[in-house]
Amino acid sequence: MDQRPANESTAETSGGSSKLPRPAVGRLSLYFRELHRLADLGESHINSKALGALVDVSPAVVRRDLSSLGTIGRRGVGYPIDKLTEQIGAVLGSGVQWQVVLVGVGSLGDALLRYRGFERLGFRLVAAFDLDPNKIGKQIGGVSILNAATMTGKLAELSPDLAILAVPVDQATMVASDLVAAGISGILNFAPITLRLPGKTAVVNVDLASELQRLAFSVQNR
Amino acid sequence: MDQRPANESTAETSGGSSKLPRPAVGRLSLYFRELHRLADLGESHINSKALGALVDVSPAVVRRDLSSLGTIGRRGVGYPIDKLTEQIGAVLGSGVQWQVVLVGVGSLGDALLRYRGFERLGFRLVAAFDLDPNKIGKQIGGVSILNAATMTGKLAELSPDLAILAVPVDQATMVASDLVAAGISGILNFAPITLRLPGKTAVVNVDLASELQRLAFSVQNR
């Protein structure tokens, strides 16, 4: 039985190497984002209080997160932005080029293909798949749309690391199985269904309706 | 300073009425989803073990979540699906009609307007706003796109509860402030930036790049 918070699961309980609290991973991602902004502004250092303020997190949490990275800030000064960015990037897996495919070029898939913001983090969309003949052969955001019927073969050629799943619910499980069979390591799932997959595939779920529901809940219980 | 997990914050620490562990809210949303599916399949009851399996959560967690709802399952039998669905719906705020506006009709905004799956949960998209003259006046997914320049006035007419923010990063803070000024209670924010807002507005962030980064992390530390 799996005890991880819903919306963030790995099919195999990790023998992982990290001493990192899981919520910290999400925060690192946010620090990373802000650090880039700060670098663009020409800043060279930042302290836990200021960084925390940018991300709406307490300074203590920032320090804990960064120190558990083995990162070295300088007492009395703060953290050097360049080093810190590099460290966090390494932990999060930027620096590696991740090969990513997208399956399902509906309106959401379309939006994801156009979304600039993956590349900067080391994600390279190498192909998209759909069944619609009107879409096959076209390009969106520089990515070619291939015939989903030929997906297995193409995946064997490309051997991508990750997949973004943006197909209708009723096809999601099926397509996900194909992806796993083709050796995908991780799936970003936008279909509102819990994928139950064999083996070791990591899954992160993004359920747009659920997010809106969480928002409504927090408003209702304000 | 704000201590909530990133990506899920309320601008004012709630004097909320709920005895519900926060992580439970997300799970309730998932149970809700599965319960609808089960109802469609004609099932009448389900037990904690089976429901947990559908959502990848332990039976003990399911029971805790449901009992903290005050819900009554029957020992030896399980939970009646209809009653349970109703209860969870009430807690999550389905049953109320939430009036929602969307700001920013780029490709993501477009996809969100076409997304069927909000209505069923009680969310009604009542208007969209954009600055692009080519879009203004058109309809997408049955929702009219209005001139963003007139937003404040329109919001005063419509007085929506929630807003979906799908504008470019550099406009996000600005637009969010306008929304808050217009009395919006909650914002679902797709812009990759931490909104720092005055007052009591609830914010839920969805950062697509971050999600992909979390996926990469869990793959890398498999």
Added chain:
DNA sequence: TAATGTGAAACCGTTCACAGCT
């Protein structure tokens, strides 16, 4: 008999507070 509901223990993650660097 089967499955809920729930004390009590175990387990994280966060917060506090301060010693230790620079």
Added chain:
DNA sequence: AGCTGTGAACGGTTTCACATTA
């Protein structure tokens, strides 16, 4: 003087295990 790094206290969730009830 200022800010990091971290032991120790704290608080909230999850897990365990079982008494309870249909």
